[in-house]
Structure formats: C-alpha cells, structure tokens
Amino acid sequence: MSLHARDVTWTAQGRPIVDGITVEIAPGGLTGVLGPNGSGKSTFLRLLAGLLRPQGGAVLLDGHDLGRLPRRDVARRLAVAAQEVSTDVELTVLDVVLLGRIPHNRRMTGADGLARARRALRRCGVADLEHRRWPTLSGGERQRVSIARALAQEPTELLLDEPTNHLDIAHQLALLDLLAAIPATVVTVLHDLNLAAQYCDHLLLLHKGRLVATGPPGRVLTEETVERVYGVRTEITRSPTGRPALRFLPRAARTA
Numbered sequence: 001m002s003l004h005a006r007d008v009t010w011t012a013q014g015r016p017i018v019d020g021i022t023v024e025i026a027p028g029g030l031t032g033v034l035g036p037n038g039s040g041k042s043t044f045l046r047l048l049a050g051l052l053r054p055q056g057g058a059v060l061l062d063g064h065d066l067g068r069l070p071r072r073d074v075a076r077r078l079a080v081a082a083q084e085v086s087t088d089v090e091l092t093v094l095d096v097v098l099l100g101r102i103p104h105n106r107r108m109t110g111a112d113g114l115a116r117a118r119r120a121l122r123r124c125g126v127a128d129l130e131h132r133r134w135p136t137l138s139g140g141e142r143q144r145v146s147i148a149r150a151l152a153q154e155p156t157e158l159l160l161d162e163p164t165n166h167l168d169i170a171h172q173l174a175l176l177d178l179l180a181a182i183p184a185t186v187v188t189v190l191h192d193l194n195l196a197a198q199y200c201d202h203l204l205l206l207h208k209g210r211l212v213a214t215g216p217p218g219r220v221l222t223e224e225t226v227e228r229v230y231g232v233r234t235e236i237t238r239s240p241t242g243r244p245a246l247r248f249l250p251r252a253a254r255t256a
Ligand SMILES: Nc1ncnc2c1ncn2[C@@H]1O[C@H](COP(=O)(O)OP(=O)(O)OP(=O)(O)O)[C@@H](O)[C@H]1O
Pocket: 012, 013, 017, 035, 036, 037, 038, 039, 040, 041, 042, 043, 044
C-alpha cells in the first residue's frame, strides 16, 4: 500500500498551501510531483515525509497514520533528500552518507555500514569524493552526496525535492536512471516536464495547492492542461518510447 495522502491540508497565515489532496502513491514506482512555482510541491512532499503535520486529513504509511508511528520506525522506511542542504557542516562526505545508516544502527562505522555507504556513493558517481570535506563540494556534488545519504538509508520510500537541481544534463539523466531502477517507492518533485514524462510512471500535477491531474504522463501532460496550469502553449508529440514529448511555443511569434 505504501504512502497514501487522505484529504491532506496545510495552511499558512490563513492561506491553504496544500488544499485537500487525496492520492495513493503507486508502490515501487517513480512518481513525479509537478506544478508551477509556489503550487505547493515542496510542502506536499514534506507532508508526505512526515516533516510537517497535516492540519487536516492524514498521511498513511501502509495504512498507519504517519504522525502516530515511532520516528525511528519511520526513519527505517522513509528517506528524504530535501532541497536546502546546509553548507557549514564540518563532516567528510563519507560521514554525511553514514548518517543515513543511523536509523538501522546507531554505531554507524561497522564494516557493514561502511560497505553500504560506499555502495551508495558509487551508485551516485561520487565515490572519489569520500574524504572531501562537505563544505568544499560544488552544488551538484553536494546534491549527489545528499542522494547517496538517502540511498544509504536503504528506504522502502524515497522522497526527493528537485534532485536534478544543480546537475548538468548528463548527471540529471544518470540520476533519473538510478531513481527509476531502485527497488523502492520513489516520489520526486521535478520541474522539467520532458524529463518527468520520460522517466516517471505516474505524475501528480499541483496547481494552487490542489491536485489537478494524476495518472501516467500521457494522461496528465496534455496541451490543454499545461496551458491551463502553467499558462504556456505547447505542442505535444510522442517520443519513440511512446512518452509525451513537449515543445514549448513562444508567447509571441518570433522569426529566426
Ligand atoms: N511556512 C510558510 N509560511 C508562509 N507561506 C509558506 C510557508 N511555506 C510555504 N509557503 C508558501 O506556500 C506556497 C507553496 O510553497 P512550496 O515551497 O510548497 O511551493 P513549490 O511548488 O515547491 O514552489 P517552487 O517550485 O518555487 O519550489 C508558496 O507561496 C510559499 O511562499
């Protein structure tokens, strides 16, 4: 059953930021959360992760209210790679990734924990950074190490907020290949509609805090929906894999 949002609402200063979202996240799949800036994606992800408590409704993990489950049990299941990562932590890269092992074993430095942390670093293509100090990393390196930390947790549910941020196109594709292949339920906020269409099994499209479309990419990403939600005209064709391929049209006709 995995994660289930049931009429989840979260309000700030009287304004609904997440407004009555009900959805079951497909177990084992890669689900993309899309929507314009400020549509509530990060807030919804934080609610799904149990980092925020819903003010209305509930998030269920295998049918149990996430807010009532012991934190350690949740941490063994669910890993989060959030958008903002602190830069002033005086740890090495390996130390940061070993933090992902804490829910499983408070003594992180056993041989097994080390092997798992190093495997996560390799999968994210940052094994060579193991001894580097965290503050010295570039934005893209930090992003990949954060994801390695989440993978080291070996979660059954992995939640990520714009994990492709700071990554060049090759690293974006490598990361999405990795997310599509890992044997967990993965929910990720994405901005790039074409990458979301190519990689995700399911999409959730948010607009002003509401879930306005959900389903496979071909059902969610239509010219009508993209124009209504983003105010952008598109021409949508099918890629060779049968996925939607979006071409964005300029607001005014331009000549070369
Ligand atoms: N604690 C808060 N207090 C007041 N407003 C908030 C709070 N948290 C979020 N908001 C507002 O809620 C809205 C949704 O924020 P959120 O970060 O969830 O959007 P988003 O879809 O992830 O945006 P982006 O694509 O820009 O990252 C924004 O207008 C934001 O300013």
